[in-house]
Amino acid sequence: MLMLNHRTNLILLLVSFFFTSCANIIPPSGGDRDSLxxxxxxxxxKDSAxxxxxxxxxxxxxxxxxxxDVNSNLIVSPTIKDNPIVDNKLKNVTIKFxxxxxxxxxxxxxxxxSIKDVNEGNIIKNFRYIFSTGNTIDNFSYRGKVVLAEKGSIDSTLIVLLHNNTSDTAIFKNRPRYFTRINGKGIFEFNNLSGGYYTAYVLPNDFSKKYDDSTKLFAFRSTPLLINSNxxxxxxxxxxxxxxxxAQATSAATNVSKTDTRLKFTNSLDNGTQDLLSPLELKFGKPIKKVDSSKLVLTDSSFNSVKPAVISLDSTRTILTVNFPWKEQTRFNLIVSKDAVEDTAGIGLIKSDTLKFTTKKETEYGSIRLRFNNINLQKNPILQFIQSDKIIESIPLSSSELIRKLFKSGSFDMRILYDTNKNGVWDTGAFGKVKRQPEIVQLITKPLSVRxxxxxxxxIEL
Known part of the structure; x- marks a missing residue:
């Protein structure tokens, strides 16, 4: 009986050891995610052969x-006529020219x-492989930054191109010798370049990689570039x-206007209140041919005419503005007679109208005092306030400090236009017979919050 118990215990011990060993070959669940x-x-x-x-x-x-997306990611430099065939299997990538x-x-x-691991999707960022058909590896480099001239911001979809044909016509006709992408900060870098003279350009990363459309985003270096150790x-x-x-979007209002010939307008009032810093605007659905300003009368609350109210029509002839030195919390009326305006078909308003409104309080605005450090006043700087990518106001700067007693509350992006020709607006560049660089706009990185x-x-540091 004692021998039987000993044998039984031995069997149980072996069975326990067997299952314990089997359990140990199963890898534990969880653990740190592979991030490499x-x-x-x-x-x-071999690389660099x-x-x-x-x-x-x-x-x-x-x-x-x-x-x-290897076809859109891969850049072969110098460029070749036909992209190579790239494939992968297991741990291998093959490139066939x-x-x-x-x-x-x-x-x-x-x-x-374009290259990532299968399990975790970890990407090898900007992986490069190099070789030479000669007995040396070219090691010259070229780097810099790309900025949108009109806004001072970055467009990371653009590419920088180098042509070893330094004729101005190369960018219109030829494939570039080299090109590279820019990153999210606008930085570009070429490596392993062959020395010599090149012309340098910036274009969208499209199929042609040529300046074949003057509406394309474009930049050029004014003089040829010498690639060497310096x-x-x-x-x-x-x-x-x-x-x-x-393209003008087709809207329900557009469709209605085909049958409804009446002339209508909307106004810029904010729930019956007028901004102290802006004109009152009347926006028409059709271009205006004729305006009789004597039949557009601005009055006080007692319907007494007030002056000087200046009435004007914008360049599109669809926005009529009433400029007046508004005072806070004051009631006004704008009387619009039905024959005050006519559209290009000679049609006037269906009836006369009176807009009743009150100006806003000064306490709804804040005051601003902006100090600009390192600003170059010799470059004719103009401060632009931006909301929703639209210029709200432009102010020429004649000193390093700007003070405004009343300014709209809210958050504003700001940028500095260096107005070379002093015409008050940004001017674009030109390429061809006349080579002219665009005027430069510097983006101020921190928005202005007006309370x-x-x-x-x-x-503000510039």
């Missing part, structure tokens, strides 16, 4: 990988963000030579 991107462990030809002219390149990584490669040339393949750093200011006209009934003082 794949690593290149081998390449054929010289005196090679491969038809097929194989890159091997330390884990299973996949490709995403369709074109013959140039002799004595350094090639770089920048994969952008290459300069540049800033490009991008412009549209001509603005593309926005109502408050003295708002801000120091």
């Amino acid at each position: 991107p794949p690593v290149l462990v081998s390449a054929f030809p 010289i005196n090679v002219s491969p038809k097929l390149i194989t890159l091997t990584f330390d884990e299973y990988i996949s490709l995403q 369709k074109d013959s490669l140039e002799a004595n040339t350094t090639y770089s393949l920048n994969f952008g963000n 290459t300069v750093t540049d800033t490009f200011y991008v412009f549209e030579a001509f603005k593309r006209k926005a 109502a009934n408050w003295d708002n003082e801000v120091n």
